[in-house]
Amino acid sequence: MKKIIPFLILALIFCMIPPGGSSANTAAIQLGSDVLFEQFHSLIEGKKVGLLTNQTGVNSQGTSTIDQLRRDRSVTLAALIAPEYGLDGKTPASQEVTPSIHPVYGIPVYDWNAAKKEPSDVFEHVDVLLVDLQDTGARTNPYITNLYDCLSAAAKQGKPVIVLDRPNPLGGQLVDGPVLEAPLRSSIGPDTLPLAHGMTIGELALFFNRNIGADLTVVPMQGYTRAMLYQETGLAWTPNAPQLGTxxxxxxxxxxxxxxxxxxxxxxxxxxxxxxxxxxxxxxxxxxxxxxxxxxxxxxxxxxxxxxxxxxxxxxxxxxxxxxxxxxxxxxxxxxxxxxxxxxxxxxxxxxxxxxxxxxxxxxQEKSPQDLEALYADQLAAFKELRKPYLIYGDEPYLPLLPIKSKAAAVPQAGAKGEANPVQPSDKPVQTGTKPAQPGTAPATPGAKPAQSGATPAPTAVKPAQPAAKPPAGKPAVKPPVAKPATDKVAYLTFDDGPSAVTPHVLDTLKKFGIKATFFIVGRNVPGHEAILKRTVAEGHAIGGHTYSHDYSIVYKTKEAFFADLEKGNQLIEKASGIKPTLFRYPGGSTNTVSHKYQDAKQYSLANPVMNAIKAEAANRHYIFIDWNVTNGDARSNKYTAASAIANIKQQVKNQKEIVILMHDSSTKSPTAQALPEIITFLKSKGYRFDVIRPDHPTVSTVK
Structure with missing residues (x-):
């Protein structure tokens, strides 16, 4: 019996693993590939799948979609399609690649270069075509031309397409540049988009399909918002082209x-x-x-x-x-x-x-930049209206309830690349899940009305995959810009020396109160706490550097030693979060005297201290330092209490217009986390609003 027990335990473990493998997720959002395997696996179950992907086709944990499908016994990965630069992203764009058999998987691999005709015979091998590619947010990215061609070819062949959504690295609010004119369609411009379109690849698929009519399903992301930049998603950046490494x-x-x-x-x-x-x-x-x-x-x-x-x-x-x-x-x-x-x-x-x-x-004609912008202002405004019905995400984190389906009633002959006339929307706006289009906006087509929950679509409408979810009572689906409160008093909560096990407790409190703060990170504390740092960024908090070692004897020896240590910490922060800090805080503050003790006596003196050299170099490197003018006193000892931390704040906060509060979230600072709810409540009672520190508001660096 004892010999059988280990095998029973192993069998139990295997039973707990879902078809696509482990899906533990520490990122701030879930990608379309995560959502596919966790919620909508039935879309591919029992099917022969073709996959258009490359090295960017990984889930939020870095596992490739190829590997997920290969492990999935309920699915047959029947063909791989590689876009420009190949499956690994390293094949020269100009290199001719012929269809081949994958040396490991033994399945066909097709080259789908955007400048060439799509391979029609790929559809002979598959029941459904899956698309998992990371876009750049630019109209000129060839991968969105691959997507356009994929939808066109699938519509002709009568095969369904599933697009696994991914973030737009530039965010969903940057929409700018000349709008493509139909005669100039090419491999770097398949549709009437501006240079920056502000759409995810899933939203682009819905937009393209308005005139293609493919059997399209988009698997949306979970937790994504329109305002998110890639740095805020908690995801590691996988270069999608050799020249776009960062x-x-x-x-x-x-x-x-x-x-x-x-x-x-x-x-x-x-x-x-x-x-x-x-x-x-x-x-x-x-x-x-x-x-x-x-x-x-x-x-x-x-x-x-x-x-x-x-x-x-x-x-x-x-x-x-x-x-x-x-x-x-x-x-x-x-x-x-x-x-x-x-x-x-x-x-x-x-x-x-x-x-x-x-x-x-x-x-x-050497026109001014303002003249250039005026040339496309009207077309850009028209595009912003045109794209609205195809947007999935709004201001609130998106929660997928069902996949998003789109299929037009007919395929216009003018839908292919090279059409003579600009593409116009052909039917009602697509209902895009839990964040519908902004109420009151003009429909893209004259006479068309936004789909409402429970409304019966016209016969030619693109059918929504799920009913429109009603926005919270009293709130518009897409929030208008919110004016700042009338108060002119602002409090900046700052936390030094994390991340640590204390940080999640701080984050929980901030989330409960709906408040954002600024965290100054010690680089040596990042390894092992990457998920906490990703969460910090994803929840909208600001981060800055606080050196790698926080060791006075190292950082204040010389100017060169300080920046070597600061940059070492910043590199770890950037690797974990995707953000390279421009804000930083000096260990001990900018007016510290402890640096005198450790500065190299051969180079510096009391009359010419190391701090002067460091500050001058920081300005040259465009770093912005942040001091403080209020502290809870937790830096003085590890034996302080929550009550003493609260008392210190109350004693120092009078009626200042702007306060920067120094607190710590290192592993020995649990009382700070315990005191935080009462500190926030007290500051609110004093009429303070809360904000993060930004590089464009440097006055907070001089409050000390």
């Missing part, structure tokens, strides 16, 4: 990569752009004088080419498309580079990128 590169590629086809040069992961004949200082001055949000420009001449280095200061404010238009306009005015023009026989790469020939024509 999230800043994804953003900057829309600012500088749109110069494709001109003589301008781009380097440093799209963060540098320049050209011959351009004065770097005048270039930087013109751009900085434009006060473009969230970014500054540093003059940088390379090999005779005058250029600028882009420094993202606030990713939430940064608009790379707008930035790119200003870069192009000023570069043309300063360097007079030749602007390529399309001919009757060939469309220039610049025109294909812009999607409209009028941009290159205006550049040739």
């Amino acid at each position: 999230l800043p590169a994804v953003f900057d590629s829309l600012a500088t990569g749109i110069a494709d086809g001109t003589s301008l040069l781009v380097a440093d992961d799209f963060s540098w752009i320049g050209g011959e004949g351009i004065d770097a200082n005048r270039f930087a001055d013109a751009l900085n004088a434009s006060l473009l949000p969230g970014v500054v420009f540093l003059p940088d001449t390379r090999n005779g080419a005058g250029g600028v280095k882009l420094q993202i200061m606030n990713v939430h404010l940064y608009n790379p498309v707008k930035t790119g238009m200003y870069i192009l306009a000023y570069a043309r005015q300063l360097g007079h580079f030749p602007v390529p023009q399309s001919t009757d026989t060939e469309i220039s790469l610049l025109d294909r990128t812009m999607g409209a020939a009028k941009i290159s024509e205006a550049l040739a």
Whole structure:
């Protein structure tokens, strides 16, 4: 009997594993692939599945969708389809790839390069085609052309398509740039989209399908909101192209990569752009004088080419498309580079990128950036209305109840790439789950009305997969901008030295009160607490650096030692959260005297202390330090109590307009977490509102 027990335990463990493998999820959201295997597995059960994917097709835990399907005994993975750059993302885009048999899985692998015709024979092997690809948020990304072609081919073959949704790295609110004109459709522009479309790949599928009529199902994400940037999802970034290895590169590629086809040069992961004949200082001055949000420009001449280095200061404010238009306009005015023009026989790469020939024509005339923006303002406004019915996500975290289905009544002949006329919506807006379109917005088609819960759709309507969920009573489905409260008193709650086991208790309290705070992270505490850090970011809190070691003897020895330690910590923060901090807090504060004890006596003195050198270098690196003017006293001892922490706050808070409160969430600071509810209640009674610290509000760095 004793010999049998281990086998019984093993059998029990296997019985507990779902068909797609373990689905434990520590990310802030669940991807479409997570939701498919956990909620809607019946969509693929018993079917032969073809999968359009590459190295980005992984779930929130990093497990590839290929592996999930291979492990699933109820599903047959019958074919793989690779987009540009191949299954591993490393195949040169120009390399010809012929259909082959996978050396390990023994199944067909097809190359579905966006610039070529889709393979029709893939549908001979499958019952359903699954799509799991990470988009960049740009119209020029070839993967969305793969998606368009996939839907077109599936509609012709009568095969269903399931799209597993993923975040738009740029978020769902950045919608800007020239809108593609139908004659300029190509492999880098399959439909009438602006340069930044602000849609997830699932929403794009619904948008494309308005005129294609494929049997389409979108498996939405759980917990995603329209305002989320990729850095806030808690997901690790998997580069979807060799040149887009980091999230800043994804953003900057829309600012500088749109110069494709001109003589301008781009380097440093799209963060540098320049050209011959351009004065770097005048270039930087013109751009900085434009006060473009969230970014500054540093003059940088390379090999005779005058250029600028882009420094993202606030990713939430940064608009790379707008930035790119200003870069192009000023570069043309300063360097007079030749602007390529399309001919009757060939469309220039610049025109294909812009999607409209009028941009290159205006550049040739050295028009201002404002003139460029005016050229597409009307079409952009029309697109924003056109896309509304196909949006899935709103301001509140999305909760999938059912998959989202879409199938038009007929397939218009003009729906394929190269159609002569702009695509128009053909029927009622798609009902997209728990966050319906904003009430009162104009429908995309004259006479069409947004679908309401319980309403009977017209015969030609796209049928919703689930009834429209009513928004909470008294609240619109999509919230309008909320005005700040009348009070001019603001409290910034800050927590140093985490993450630790105490941090989740702090986060729970903040969530209960609906309050956001700022956490200054010690890098050595990140390993083993990555999930806590991801949760912190996902729940809308701000994070900053607090060095790696927090060891005065290390960080305050020299200027170089300080930044080596700070950067080491920031790298761990970025690796875990996707966010590279620009905020930081000095161990001991910016006016500390303890640094005098540890500074290198050969380089520094009381008259010329190490802190002066560190502060000057921090300014050069565009770091913003944050001090405090109120503390709960938990830094003085580990023997403090919740009552003493509350008393300290009450004693120091008078009627200041702006307070930054220093607290700690390291492993020995449980009383801080216990005191937090009463501290918040007290501050509210004093008329304070709460906010996170942002780099664009640096006055809080001088409150001490």
